Amino acid sequence: MSPAKNIVMLATLLSAVVTLPVSANALEEIQKRGEIRVATDLSIPPSGMLDASMKPVGSDVETAELLAKDWGLKLKFIETTGATRIPNLQTGKADIVISTLSVTPQRAQVIDFSRAYAGLRSVIGAPAATKISDWADLKGHAITVTRGTTQDSMLTKDAAKNGITIQRYDDDATMVTAAVSGQAYAVATSATLVNQINKQNPKLAFEPKMTLTVFDLAIGLKKNEPELKAKLDEWIAANLKNGKLNAIYEKYHGEPIPAEILNRP
Template sequence: MARTTTLLGAAAVAAALVLTGCSGSGGAGAAAAAAGPDLPIGDEVSTTVDPALTALLPDDIVEKGRIDVAVDIPFPPMAMYDDTNREVGFDPELGRLLGQKLGIDVSLNKQAFDSVIPSLQAGNNDIIMSGMNDTPERQETLDFVDYTHGGFAILVAAGNPKGITTQADLCGTTVSVQKATVQGELLRAMDCGSDPVTVTELPSDLDAQTALRAGKSDAYVSDAVVAEYVAATTADGEAFDVVRDPENPAGFNPVYSGIGLLKDDAGLTEAIRQALQALIDEGTYQQVLDRNNIGAYAVASAEVNQGAAQ
């Protein structure tokens, strides 16, 4: 059901938020309400409020005074903690930027990836910002405001002891992935004849990386943006190699990823979509991508459910 609020009411709420604040990051509910507004700080990208976009926010969000965001942390470069325990990375920084543009606070709530959708269904969070791939299956439950487009990448131990050079070489190997991700589905669907991929699903992306490093898997598969970051930063770049498949130089099976919202939250979906479009138009969206080293995976415009057309 679409829900809107008047410009006067929304603007008043936005002004109140600027003056008093509502919630901080790190958890939903009353405990967050006293922490103050979660806004960009330091060298993070910043923007300005657009009252016309604030007017699009549904009444229940305006009354609550914040948007609760489910985010799986750590999942660098999409989300991680800095040395002050502040949530940083593409998702937290873009989430704060969207809140600033909409004139409302955001609460960044750590949530295991396989429980982010149930957290929306239970009313604990309003949106998902966790590098989630936009797929037809997920669209049965969610609508996506897509914010990146890119493929998956394969990581192997340094020196590539198994000689994996293409996606097809994964047949007959053990591959670690994070639980409940599209990568696991794609690997199981590969046509390997009598020598299928053995998929090891683990609770977190870091667990999947650790399995490869410990020799419990032959490869690790993740979003290209994540895999590139992991290869460059783990053990000063000496732990892993990225498999460069000549037939898929930008990663295999490119997909859209985006912000997930329940299908009955059409009003909030449109508010988020228009706010993202405003950030794209003014260039701050690209700045957030670039500062997190994923500028090549930008979308040209803010669209909904592009995954259905892939």
């Protein structure tokens, strides 16, 4: 092939490369659309629920609303369940997940997380009159949990060692009902649900007795979207500092965001 033909072929290839379409990153796509699609479970009060007029409300709902407002975007909720939060993100149905999504090593293998915008305090709760300050006080008693939760997994591992048994219910609503009706000696759940039990039966005065752990609640996003993650992290840091995220959390959960999250650099 002659030098002239080589030059023509090279120019043609370079032209094709230059004109190849460049895929926009997730942040650019959101901004171009003018709308952010947020996957939120609306069946887990007080984080996500529907009011009497079927309007979404809750701490995660208001967090999403604040984000959309600050970014100058329309907000579209993608109703989800716990099991479909991550699939909705991976299939492109949602841009982000704001739905009590705790950060775990297993989830971090398939999606990325923002920095924590709130926290989930996992506790042992019991009536105020029940003396519980350590595991020895629980020996010989049953702890009520929701089946398949992180609390269930944590307690199952050490139940025999601590001399306790586990009473399981299939969902949070049934577990709360058992506690409210006096069928539970103690519960292992979130501090938020302990507060709800207390509200439904003030006579028992359920309260947190021991903290098991504090889970980071973060915004989920697709893997390898550094621009979107950086913007989310910046927004969360600013709104933790100005107190807006804490005000939302306290409004619905009855307590501030755990200090482990608020005081994090």
